[in-house]
Every structure is written in C-alpha cells, then in structure tokens.
Amino acid sequence: MNLEELDSREPDRVIDLDLRRVMKQSLWLTGGGAAVLYLVSFLIRGEISLSVSFGGFMLGLLLFTVGYVVLIVLHEACHLLGFRIFGGVPFRKMAYGVNLEMGIAYATTEIPLRNKPMRDALLLPLWLTGILPGIIGIWLDSHLLILLSAFLIGGAAGDLEMNRQLRKLPDNWLIRDDPEKPKLYAYDPQEKEATPDEPGGTEDGPHENGTTHES
Template sequence: MQQPQVVELNMQKIAKQNIWLSVILVIAFTIVYKIMYGQTNFSFLSILMIAILYIILIVLHEAFHLIGFMIFGRAKYKELNYGVNLKLGVAYATTVKPLPNRAMKKALLLPFWTTGVCPTFLGFYIESIAFVIVGALLIAGAIGDFVMYKELRKFPKDALIKDDPELPKLYVY
C-alpha cells in the first residue's frame, strides 16, 4: 500500500479565524436582526439561552458528523467514535472506516447546515436573538470543516479518506 498524503489542520490558525469570523457574524447578524425587528431583545434570559444552546449545538455538531459518516459513508455505529480532546480543547467525531472522498466531504459539511444555518434562519423566523447568535457562532465554528473540505477538493472523489482518531488530520489514499 502506498504512503498516504496527509491533510492536517493548523489549530492555532483555525482558532484565530474562528474568533474573527464569530465576531463578524455575530455583529452582522445582530445588525440585520435589529433592522428587521427594531430591537435585539437581549436580556439575562437570552444570554443564558445562548450559553445553553451553544453547548447543545456543539454536541449536535459532532453528532451530525457521525450521522454523515453513516449516511454518506455507510459506516456502522460500531465504527464511530465521539468525544472531547481536552489537550486541543475541541470536541471530535471520527470513524475508523476509511470513507470515499465524496462521502467525507458531505459528512464534513452536514453540521454546518444543521447546527449553523438552520438555527440562524429559525432565529430570524421566530424572532429569537439567541438562536441567531448561536447559529452565527456555529457557522463560524465550522471553519475547520471548511478548511478540510477545501483540502479534500484537491483529491479524486473516489480517493479513500482515513480520519486520524486523535488529531485533526486526514490520510488520503
């Protein structure tokens, strides 16, 4: 078997991009919300709700990666792993099964839509600044997934992608 090509995230760079994108999106979405509804409805309750929703949606973000591995990559439940890497300060979802590139790219972006875009639209629809803010934070939080996606676009759609079980890196065969 030939040596794999390695796609690895620079976590310090990703963290800086995440912070900047979070700030930009929260400000932009708050301005749009203010224009649409004339107020932002910030209160202690909305701040508490943002904190609770953020934790729930981070967990769901990783769960949607697992769902993507099963739906798009046909991974079995026993081939999945999920947890928190305290050393890196990140939650993770992984599979021991190598996935075709096209399946891995879909699994990478599924959480962006389900835990970022959908809550943002829901927040605007139901006039909830908490959902809008949390959606903005989860959209920004998908920056690492987009970086991986961008790198995987360089490889054929049928290339096999093996997820590293401990580090933010992929092996391409």
C-alpha cells in the first residue's frame, strides 16, 4: 500500500491523545520515577547524600534547565533515529519542529510504518533519554541526572499512551503520524478498496432491458 492509496481512504482507527490526561500521567510518572530511582540509589549506597547552599542551588537549577532542554531535543531526535533504525525511513523523509500553539516539540515522518516498528520508535527516547540518564545518575550518585531522568520519563507519557493504544492493533497495520498534532492514523492493509459494480447493474439495480444507465 503506497501513499497515494492511503491518501485516497479514511483511516480505520485514529489515535488522538487527550493532553489533559497525558499531563496527569506525566506528573505521576515524574514523581514515581524519581521515587524509584532514589530508592534504587539508596539500596545500592545505603544512604542519600545531600548538601544545599544558595550558590549550589542556583548552579544546579541552571544546569538542570540546560540539561532538560538538551534532553528534550535529543528525545525528539531519538524518534527520528527510531524511524530510521526500525522503519528504514530515509532521513530526508523526516521532519522536526515545534508546535507553538500546543507548546510541544515533535518529530515526524510522512512515510507510514508498520505497527511494531512504530511502537519501537515511540519508546526509543524513553530508554535513551529517560532510563539511561537515571542509570548513569545512580552510578555517579548525581542528583542532577536522577532528576533529569525522572522528568524525561514523565515527558514520555504521550509516547507510552500511544504505545498502549497501538498494542491493541495487529502488528502489520500501517501507522501514519500526523505532521503537527499528537495524533496517529492506523490503516488495515488487508482491507480491500471498494470495487466497481459488475457490468449489467448499478447501485439502483439493472435495467429491465439488461443495460445500465449512462451518465
């Protein structure tokens, strides 16, 4: 099924995120992620060391802000990398941008992917920009990396929700990404296009003399 065929038919399923619900999930994931990471750190080290000063706090806040922006950019770049690795999409067929109205960054491709590769591409940023910094943060005993990890895990709430809904569909379905909105269009590749009526009849049925209407 090529792009022209997809453009000529309606999607069999539309996955449209409820941003308010996703925001709530993001808060829970951020808090829960931080709690789990600090618990693991405590179990490994037997303590949680913390020293606070005004200068240290301001420097930490600055580093957190810069690190968060960098990881958000990398999060979207990981989607593009996932499209390439799992879906074989050429980089020239991808796009990256920011939806100022919705306040979100996005990475997209005009090429539809099968369901399984699309799910893998959705979750790749969670592993590389969420889980991995947390593991490094525990290893280095870095509060900065642990907190950044928690926030990036929370930032993957939309990807996790899309993955949850895509798991309800067969792996061979084609998934097309909306170029600007957090929305996916799913197509059943087995569904056949409507075929023209056989000669000798119309939608209203055959003529009495066996011929069809001419338009």
